[in-house]
Amino acid sequence: MKITAFCCHNSLYGVxxxxxxxxxxxxxxxxxxxxxxxxxxxxxxxxxxxxxADGVVVVACPAKMCQLIHGSARMEKRIEYAKKxxxxxxxxxxxxxxxxxxxxxxxxxxxxxxxxxxxxxxxGASPLMAAV
Amino acid sequence: xxxxxxxETKEVPPRFNAVGRFGIIDLYETCARGCRNCVxxxxxxxxxxxxxxxxxxxDRPTEFMNECMNxxxxxxxxxxxxxxxxxxxxxxxxxxxxxxPAIIAGIWKMAATAKLPVSxxxxxxxxxxxxxxxxxxxxxxxxxxxxxxxxxxxxxxxSVDIGGxxxxxxxxxxxxxxxxxxxxxxxxxxxxxxxxxLGQISKNVLEAMARAARGMDTLFALDAEDAEEFAAEFxxxxxPRVKNSAIENHAALIKSVRMVCLEDSPDxxxxxxxxxxINPGAVVRIRLALGDGVEARVVELVEAGAEAIQLSADINxxxxxxxxxxxxxxxxxxxxxxxxxxKCVRDRATLIADGGIAMAEHLAKIIICGADCASLGxxxxxxxxxxxxxxxxxxxxxxxxxxxxxxxxxxxxxxNLAAAWRNQxxxxxxxxxxxxxxxxxxxxxxAMFCEDLERDTFQKIFAGA
Numbered sequence: 001m002k003i004t005a006f007c008c009h010n011s012l013y014g015v016x017x018x019x020x021x022x023x024x025x026x027x028x029x030x031x032x033x034x035x036x037x038x039x040x041x042x043x044x045x046x047x048x049x050x051x052x053a054d055g056v057v058v059v060a061c062p063a064k065m066c067q068l069i070h071g072s073a074r075m076e077k078r079i080e081y082a083k084k085x086x087x088x089x090x091x092x093x094x095x096x097x098x099x100x101x102x103x104x105x106x107x108x109x110x111x112x113x114x115x116x117x118x119x120x121x122x123x124g125a126s127p128l129m130a131a132v
Numbered sequence: 133x134x135x136x137x138x139x140e141t142k143e144v145p146p147r148f149n150a151v152g153r154f155g156i157i158d159l160y161e162t163c164a165r166g167c168r169n170c171v172x173x174x175x176x177x178x179x180x181x182x183x184x185x186x187x188x189x190x191d192r193p194t195e196f197m198n199e200c201m202n203x204x205x206x207x208x209x210x211x212x213x214x215x216x217x218x219x220x221x222x223x224x225x226x227x228x229x230x231x232x233p234a235i236i237a238g239i240w241k242m243a244a245t246a247k248l249p250v251s252x253x254x255x256x257x258x259x260x261x262x263x264x265x266x267x268x269x270x271x272x273x274x275x276x277x278x279x280x281x282x283x284x285x286x287x288x289x290x291s292v293d294i295g296g297x298x299x300x301x302x303x304x305x306x307x308x309x310x311x312x313x314x315x316x317x318x319x320x321x322x323x324x325x326x327x328x329x330l331g332q333i334s335k336n337v338l339e340a341m342a343r344a345a346r347g348m349d350t351l352f353a354l355d356a357e358d359a360e361e362f363a364a365e366f367x368x369x370x371x372p373r374v375k376n377s378a379i380e381n382h383a384a385l386i387k388s389v390r391m392v393c394l395e396d397s398p399d400x401x402x403x404x405x406x407x408x409x410i411n412p413g414a415v416v417r418i419r420l421a422l423g424d425g426v427e428a429r430v431v432e433l434v435e436a437g438a439e440a441i442q443l444s445a446d447i448n449x450x451x452x453x454x455x456x457x458x459x460x461x462x463x464x465x466x467x468x469x470x471x472x473x474x475k476c477v478r479d480r481a482t483l484i485a486d487g488g489i490a491m492a493e494h495l496a497k498i499i500i501c502g503a504d505c506a507s508l509g510x511x512x513x514x515x516x517x518x519x520x521x522x523x524x525x526x527x528x529x530x531x532x533x534x535x536x537x538x539x540x541x542x543x544x545x546x547x548n549l550a551a552a553w554r555n556q557x558x559x560x561x562x563x564x565x566x567x568x569x570x571x572x573x574x575x576x577x578x579a580m581f582c583e584d585l586e587r588d589t590f591q592k593i594f595a596g597a
Binding site: 004009018023025027032033034035036038039041043044047048051068070071074077 | 158187193221526
């Protein structure tokens, strides 16, 4: 399974917590740390699918805990929009998963990815790549 | 008149998008869509358009462009407050507590363009800090750009000699020089290249460094087994690191090189004699790890005839002692240099500094502290785009695929960085009124040390001495 995880930095380590923790990594997963989930736009998600990802995971803060106040809420709308675009392209919208656990998420990131990859495994390989 | 020494440079863009520091979060759902005063179009660096093109480019992988120049014009002037400037988290993960992200980003810029990175935002930091930051160089000479510095008409030499000089010369009654001449290597830059102790060191990386050493006419220290591979093409610029027990196995290689590197051991001087028996014209460098009792060992080696001694700290320039004390490399060099001067044997051997040299100013500072030259590995690895993320040591895939660095481009990037550092060294020397890097060695009087100033100022007040 080729999985990409877009992770909000504050969600992973809590605010200012990165200095006390080691960088969260999950072997075999392309993890992209972003300063806030509001930085994520549908184009980045679509490009990951285009590049052959079987599933994309977004790890963000709960809406009320977003340091940028509206970042997480805006991201949720963008995820909905991206799911619609994926669906229109003939892929299952479940290939895009959103997780919003309470920060810090870094110690539990592997569990989150495992849960997501179980879901992606049920869907099988990306039909986009099969078509190619 | 011989031509001025010059390091050739060539602009080499990075293979991977460099990790930038600042990015803009655009909560475009908040946008009024028609205020006709869009700050994104007014960005003087055109960052918003560049980022749009960058994100929508089909030939790029999913990457975020973090090249915001941090002017905050768009953030302040957007009437709907839709934009926020943020720091790229990947930037904060670069390097470690010593090799700070700003140092790594600076090296990347110099390696790509050979130009010095200039930031116009002013310096808001403290005046003093740990390590080399507690040392201020005297740059009080009046500098005239037409006379001094990089483009000045007066030549400032950065050449250094590696090898020992005899303390006196003896002549026969007929006027002939008695005794053997000791070999000396003249390098046009005060550093040699060395395989760094970390990172993904592929064959391509080694070849790039060997090419760069040839391009700059300096030396590249690497393991003898690797050196055998490159000896046919680069022998004159290689300094193989030979195990004391394997000298005979590499006899052919030793015959063809100018410098051989050995590790310190109780039989180090016997090993030196073995190397000299194979190639009397080679300078032999002995490497010692700085730590307990190293001063006495250095004096012993120099008095016994060692020509070049490399003193190594860890990559951050720290030296750990058995009593738990940690000392920075510059302090150890000041002490060892002074000790050798007191013993009247300083010129008998070359001292090479290794560890903690991350910026051009560190090179000038370590020479002031008593080193003849430095051995540099990590800066040149970073020049080839290494992020010092430690992924290779954790078994994670290298984000910049160091194993596939094109040797030619890698060599250009190393030479670009070296040229930028040398230019900075020329400016420092020019501003000090010194015309030769050799003359800078051990010039403690041309620098101020924060710890000395604090001791002189406050000890008599608080300690009564």
